[in-house]
Structures are given as C-alpha cells and as structure tokens.
Amino acid sequence: MIMNRLDILFAQKFNNILNIYCTAGFPKLYSTTAIMLALQQHGADIIELGIPYSDPVADGPVIQQSNMQALENGMTIELLFTQLASVKEQLHIPLILMGYINPVLQYGMENFCKAAAGSGVSGIILPDLPMYEFDKKYKGVFKKYGLHAIFLISPVTSSERIKKADELSGGFVYAVSSSSTTGSVNSRENIGGYLKRIQNMKLKNPLLIGFGIKDKESFDEAASYGAGAIIGTAFIQHIAAAVDINHATAQFISAIHGN
C-alpha cells in the first residue's frame, strides 16, 4: 500500500508547515492546476483545494465570493477531478480537498472518495459533516481508499471532543485559531492559552492552525503552537486580480517565509 503523503510529510517536517487554501475554479475556471503547480514550486507544503458551494456557512466574505465566482465559472466536482488528473504526475506534495457535505453527498460519498484517491488526494475536510455522522457512516469508506479525514477544533471545543477529533482524524488536526468564520481576526487574545492547552493534551496527530492568518508575523505566531499553519483568505485576496499566477504565488509565499 502506498503511504499517505500527509503521513510522509509530517514524519519529515515538524514545524512551519505551510498549507495554502485556494477555491477550485477561482479566479478562472482553469486557474487551479497552474496555482497548484506554482504552490508546489515555490515552497508550500500542502495544498488545500476548496470545492465551491452555494452556501458556505463556515466561510467569511472573501472565500464566499470566491465560491460564487468559481460556481459562475462553471466549476463542479466532476470537472475538478478531471483537472486534478491532468497534474497528478507532476504533483508530489500532499493535496487535500475541503468541501461542504451536500455537493459531496450528491456525488456520492463512495464515488467521491474513490475519485479523490485516484486523483492523488490525501485528505478530506468536510466542515459541516459532524464527527458522529462520519464515525457512523463514512469512516470505512475513507479507510478503504486510504484517505485521511481531517476534523476542526476551535477555542470552544471541549477537551473530550478534541480527543474525539484527534481519534477520528488522520494527517493532522485543524485547529481554528478563533471561534469564527474564515478571514475573521477577532478575539486574538486567549488564543495562546487555548493552543497551549491543546499542545498539553499530547494528541496523536500534529496540529495545523488556521483562520485569520495573513502575513509572516501571524503565520510565525500561529505555527509556533503546532506543526504549521493554514492560509486561505489572504491568498485568495492576493491572487484574485493577479495577471501572472505563478509570479503572484511566488511573491505571496516568499512574503510568508520572510525571504
């Protein structure tokens, strides 16, 4: 059996892991593969692709807008898998998909997992699929296709549920740094305490920290509490109007790395 790329990455790198999120089909319908290759070339460690949805309730205005744009452009799960197939051979870093449950259910969970695994995907984040439903209905099919499920925890998540999220997740646990939709930067205070509490729980999975990270300073701060951090909104804003995607991506990553 082929080892999951997330496991390979986390076995080799323990800090400052950079996971960059981008909505599939944004800004243009066929931008995504170019963005993926640029992210890989310029030093992102993980690529997280968002599957656009009409009602993304866990997302703030910037990612919502990118979802709308991607849907207007014509992005679908089917087309995304076709696009992923075209870069499969060139992509070596872990790829994860983030999407809301409804489009995935319409595609069919088994079909979805099968196609994802066949397209080189290592992990899946479904923010509105509760742990209970996953545990009861879908754990087996994820395992069958060698995919990790990645669950979110937030400052308001109880220790008991954090343990459950850790138990059900593979690759990493996604720690939301403030109790908020993506892109929000409210309530920065107390985040340190929350993340330290999680560190002390000695979870089996590494932690990546997300939501509200926009520059080197906030990346370094967030990453210091876990194995790394996730950037979405700031990257979407950066590439929204980019003429040269490759150049814009290089520029963004080097700013985060402080080069």
Next chain:
Amino acid sequence: MLHPDKHGYYGEFGGAFIPEMLHPNVEELRNNYLKISRSSSFKKQFSQLLKNYVGRPTPLYYAKRLSKQYNTNIYLKREDLCHTGAHKINNTIGQVLVAQQLGKKRIIAETGAGQHGVATATVCALMGLECIVYMGEKDIERQAPNVARMQMLGATVIPATSGSKTLKDATNEAIRDWINHPDDTHYIIGSVVGPHPYPDMVARFQSVISKEIKKQLKLATGKELPTHVIACVGGGSNAAGAFYHFIKEKKVQLIAVEAAGCGLDSGRSAATTQLGTPGVLHGSKSFVMQTKDGQVTEPHSISAGLDYPGIGPLHAHLYKSGRAVFMSATDEEALSAAFELSKLEGIIPALESAHALFALHKMAFKKNDVVVLCLSGRGDKDLATYIKSI
C-alpha cells in the same frame, strides 16, 4: 413519528450538520431545551404570555359561507389574530424564554418576509434583549413596512448581501454570526428547520395550535378530531403546529400545501417535496431544491414566507412516509383564494395562508367532513401585492 430520535432524526431526515464551531451552542440547547420547557416556571410564564400578550387561545371560527361554497364544514384556526399578525410569535416567545434561562444577552434571527423578524424583535423589546435580524437585501426592498416595524421595535436589521440575497442567505448570515459569537448569543430560528434540536423545539412551541384546535373542536362539534387539517408549508412551522397533536391520529388526514410559484414545471417554484431531492441545508438532512451537483437553487413564490428551497425534516418524513398529503398552489391560485376568502368571510389572509386555502379547490370533501384550516397570518403585509390584482 412525532419526535426525532436523540440524534435529531425523523426516519432518514434531520440530524445536526453543523461546523464544529457551533457545536457547543447547539449542544447546550440540545441538553437544555426539554428540561427548561418542561419546568413549571417556564410553563407558567409561557402560557401567561401566550394568553395575555399574544392573545391566545386564537378563535376556531366556523366559516359558514366558505363551508357552503365547498359543501362541507370548514373551521379556520385564526392564527392571523395573534399579536404581530401571525403564528410566528408562539415560537419566538418560547425561544426567548429558553435564551433567558441559558443566560444569553443577544438574540439573532433570520427573516424572509419579515414576519419572523418582527416576532423576534417584538419579544426582544418585551424582554429588553439586543436583537439583530438578518434579512436578504432583496427582501428588505420588497418588505419595507416590516423592516420599519423591526426598527421601531429597536432591532438592528442587517442586509444579507451574499448569494441570492433572500431568506436562504439571511439564514447563512445568521449562522455565521452565531459562529462568530459563541458565548452570549442565541439564534432564534423561525421555522422547523435547522440542526437538531431546532425542528423539534419549534414544533413543540407551535404545537399550541393543534392543542387548542382539539379543545375548541370538541366544544363546537362534540368530537375533538377533525377529518382533515390543512396548512401551508415553507419551512413548515405553522403546519407542524397545526398537525402536531393529530400526527398519531391516523384517521385525521393531514394536508400540506407548498408554493408552486409560476407552476411546478416553470423553473420558478418553491414546491420542495415535488422538485427537491434529499440533501443537507442549514444543518439538517431533508428535501432540498438543488442542481444535480448539489448547489442549492433559488426558489420562487409570490409569498416571501414560502420562498425557501428546503423544508423541515419532520415534513420530509411525513411526506416520505405518506402520513401527510402534499399538494401545491401557484401564485395565481393563491391570489384567487385570498380574494375568495376576503369576499366570503371578511378576512384578508396572508399570501402564505392563501396557499392552504386553495387546497379547498383541489379536494373533494363530503358534506359531513370537518375540515380545519390553519390561517397562519393576516394579509396586511401583502397589500402591495394584492393591490396589483384588484
């Protein structure tokens, strides 16, 4: 099935499909809503407010001329006579009392036509709580009087500018607000939709409708069971309330009327059970109007209160199991039924309730049938639409 299982399922529908960030809030509610609503202090406060503030019990009115027209016996459950003009306030009173018990200081709500927003703003004024109502930008334009009412009641109305800028998006914005305010805020959902325990909680607060019907019918006819109960369904709160105490009474035929908009085949409709497929929307599994790719589509109805691409999981179950009959009325049919009731009985119904009234045309009743129709709201808010048809 009257109540969901402990995970919120009515058969295959329901559940709680929420982002983890909402889990503590929903869990807190799930652990406490029954305990609170069964306490004697809650029951006392709730029933007193329903009596003295809302004006309950609402009359069960024998509509003589309407009955003659359809050659049967038709009783109207006059929810239109509730304070604020619709049944919505039964639920907002119940939920605001729960919110107070949970120590919440800030209330949020979504609204389409503005009826639920007004009912929420009203109870917040009554209890001295901060109130924020999310309303689609398009709905704000077409329901200006209700926006003014909410503002006069001290609520802040925030336009939902994302997506289709209607009820669906107002609900998304309210959910996002709740994610961003995990500690001090209670979200008063206005219908039997949303993650568990909302569908059950809202149905219980609205169940006062059928509880009264039973009592009143017994007084009027000597029997507490009608042969038919008819109600309109958007999300389905007035129907849940009107059906509630009859769901287990298999002899009572339950009739739910959805909004067909410009017609079921027109592409501009809101008849979710007819046009939708199983899916997840706003936290529960139910029928959803959507594309084959699972993108939620924009519904249409002349009635803003029925203009919703989903339906409560209880109703999805009543539909799937065959316990309730689902039919639909078009915009035109609802308008004609509204004018008919106005002229025959001197009651101007809300456009939502007018959909239920049109079912009278589609049914063949017997002379001795006892038909109860839930007149969920009054038509003042719809005058601008009615004026165009005069």
